[in-house]
Amino acid sequence: MIVGIDLGTTNSLVAVWKDGGPRLVPNALGSFLTPSCVGVDDDGQILIGEAARERLQTHPQRTASLFKRHMGSMRTSRLADRDYRPEELSALVLRSLKADAEAFLGEAVTEAVITVPAYFSDAQRKATRVAGELAGLKVERLLNEPTAAALAYGLHDGGTETQFLVFDLGGGTFDVSILEMFDGVMEVRASACDNMLGGEDFANLLVEQAFANGIPDKARNDAVFMQRLVARAESAKRDIGANGSASFDVRWENSEANVALDAEAFEKLSQPLMDRLWRPIERALRDARIRAADLNNVVLAGGATRMPMIRALATRMFGRFPVIGLNPDEVVALGAAVQAGLKMKDKALEETVMTDVCPYTLGTGVIKRLDNGSHAEGFYAPIIQRNTVVPVSRVQRFFPVSAEQKAIRIDVYQGESRLVRDNIKLGELDVQVQPGPGHADGVDVRFTYDVNGLLEVEVMVVATGIVQRLVIESGETHMSPEEIAKRLATLSALKIHPRDTLENRALLARAERLYEQLLGDMREHVGQMILHFEQTLTTQDTQRIARDAEAFRKALASIETDGYFAPDPGA
Numbered sequence: 001m002i003v004g005i006d007l008g009t010t011n012s013l014v015a016v017w018k019d020g021g022p023r024l025v026p027n028a029l030g031s032f033l034t035p036s037c038v039g040v041d042d043d044g045q046i047l048i049g050e051a052a053r054e055r056l057q058t059h060p061q062r063t064a065s066l067f068k069r070h071m072g073s074m075r076t077s078r079l080a081d082r083d084y085r086p087e088e089l090s091a092l093v094l095r096s097l098k099a100d101a102e103a104f105l106g107e108a109v110t111e112a113v114i115t116v117p118a119y120f121s122d123a124q125r126k127a128t129r130v131a132g133e134l135a136g137l138k139v140e141r142l143l144n145e146p147t148a149a150a151l152a153y154g155l156h157d158g159g160t161e162t163q164f165l166v167f168d169l170g171g172g173t174f175d176v177s178i179l180e181m182f183d184g185v186m187e188v189r190a191s192a193c194d195n196m197l198g199g200e201d202f203a204n205l206l207v208e209q210a211f212a213n214g215i216p217d218k219a220r221n222d223a224v225f226m227q228r229l230v231a232r233a234e235s236a237k238r239d240i241g242a243n244g245s246a247s248f249d250v251r252w253e254n255s256e257a258n259v260a261l262d263a264e265a266f267e268k269l270s271q272p273l274m275d276r277l278w279r280p281i282e283r284a285l286r287d288a289r290i291r292a293a294d295l296n297n298v299v300l301a302g303g304a305t306r307m308p309m310i311r312a313l314a315t316r317m318f319g320r321f322p323v324i325g326l327n328p329d330e331v332v333a334l335g336a337a338v339q340a341g342l343k344m345k346d347k348a349l350e351e352t353v354m355t356d357v358c359p360y361t362l363g364t365g366v367i368k369r370l371d372n373g374s375h376a377e378g379f380y381a382p383i384i385q386r387n388t389v390v391p392v393s394r395v396q397r398f399f400p401v402s403a404e405q406k407a408i409r410i411d412v413y414q415g416e417s418r419l420v421r422d423n424i425k426l427g428e429l430d431v432q433v434q435p436g437p438g439h440a441d442g443v444d445v446r447f448t449y450d451v452n453g454l455l456e457v458e459v460m461v462v463a464t465g466i467v468q469r470l471v472i473e474s475g476e477t478h479m480s481p482e483e484i485a486k487r488l489a490t491l492s493a494l495k496i497h498p499r500d501t502l503e504n505r506a507l508l509a510r511a512e513r514l515y516e517q518l519l520g521d522m523r524e525h526v527g528q529m530i531l532h533f534e535q536t537l538t539t540q541d542t543q544r545i546a547r548d549a550e551a552f553r554k555a556l557a558s559i560e561t562d563g564y565f566a567p568d569p570g571a
């Protein structure tokens, strides 16, 4: 069984292809969304998902989130007494999803389709593969997220010829893709992205209101305060969408601030962010050579598209109502499950074929002869143009600059700029050439970009036919097989809270957060409930634990919503 996984910046989901359709898998807490958060408990055990997310506020030094942003980089997160690479934190999330799928299916799960943002670089894609390996999952396919969203909808539409635009506004990225579907063949025509724009930025606007309204700047260094303020802003953002307005108070040392906004004021505040949504859309339309009016459908994906002002904007942008038959934060996972179904050659999917594009230009650096006869280096020579259908293999011949030259350096870059210094360097390869007859024949540089978005570079010296290969390993961020094995061993040695205790851990973490937020009698009351529930847990009486957990949850919920005191659970 191959599972489909949406490994998101904010939330991750797993889905399976079952009984002829994609099915979302609930986690141990019964939710389809598992927050992409990892924490270390006070007794050294690893917490993943909701329980860890609750502890972001109370234990910022022992909890990590948003690590997808650092995939493919060397940046590590320190949790308790150990540094974790982003691959490892992602692997822990994947392991948790794998366990959920195994519990759901009643069988072992060892293969997965994992989605990645369309703009993920080669290094980021490789890091995602490694994360899969570290979680004990063979990554059957890396699938672009907007492609997955369209795949989930493509089946639903089942129509003849359609051109979609996928508008995916997640927690931290905005991806736009234009896809075309005809006779069951789906092709990605173009994709563009702003990877510094997402739902979080809208919540941050509300965070900034607190500083504008009286909280001093130095409170920004107080990690616990900041996590709490972000959580307040996040729920206010949702309230504005649901109820048309929101208001909250925050306090830091002796300063206090009130943040109150209605939908109109929030939209005005959000205007600069909303304006930024245009840029990737225009670029994708231009690359696909499609006018907005020619689109048959606009598909919304990503939790942030639940905001009514975003939906209204999308409607205005394209002059039509977007498709919203599926939940926007679930479509990518559903599409991943469809791809998994395709991989398993499910009968119901026989007609669907998928093609994708390379989302950025790949090329090499060259030296140019100037008009005055001198040479200047650092120019970009594109080999694979952005939005070429993959898999693709392109070859281009390059020549030595001088007759005495003994080696040619092939630098590999990703990007759209004219000068290589403005693009991202992926790797380099030095090729020996023999000065002498045939020297001037140069080298053939072949770039091969596969369906997973992985690049291989092959250089052949024309005179000798000798081939050298460079699998892009993105320098220092690359993990060797030995290193992966070592990390796998350490990860396996970590104690992870068993799946069946996660729900209770999440409840306790939530109560601890409330304890820190409340004051006086209420705080004392929550403290009592925590103590009581901890004692219940030690009885190992499953029925009693389940009963108390339910009462505990209700009591916490009522305190959270209106401060009302429910009777002490079990009292």
Ligand code: ADP
Pocket (backbone or CB within 6 Å): 007, 008, 009, 010, 011, 012, 169, 170, 171, 172, 173, 198, 199, 200, 234, 237, 238, 241, 301, 302, 303, 304, 305, 306, 307, 328, 329
């Ligand atoms: P990612 O793909 O980054 O993991 P998701 O698609 O799960 O993210 O979207 C997460 C974002 O969606 C968060 O910024 C969250 O605030 C936002 N979001 C989810 N539900 C709502 C809602 N009801 N109103 C506004 N924003 C929401």
Ligand code: MG
Pocket (backbone or CB within 6 Å): 006, 008, 009, 145, 170, 171, 302, 332
């Ligand atoms: Mg997403």
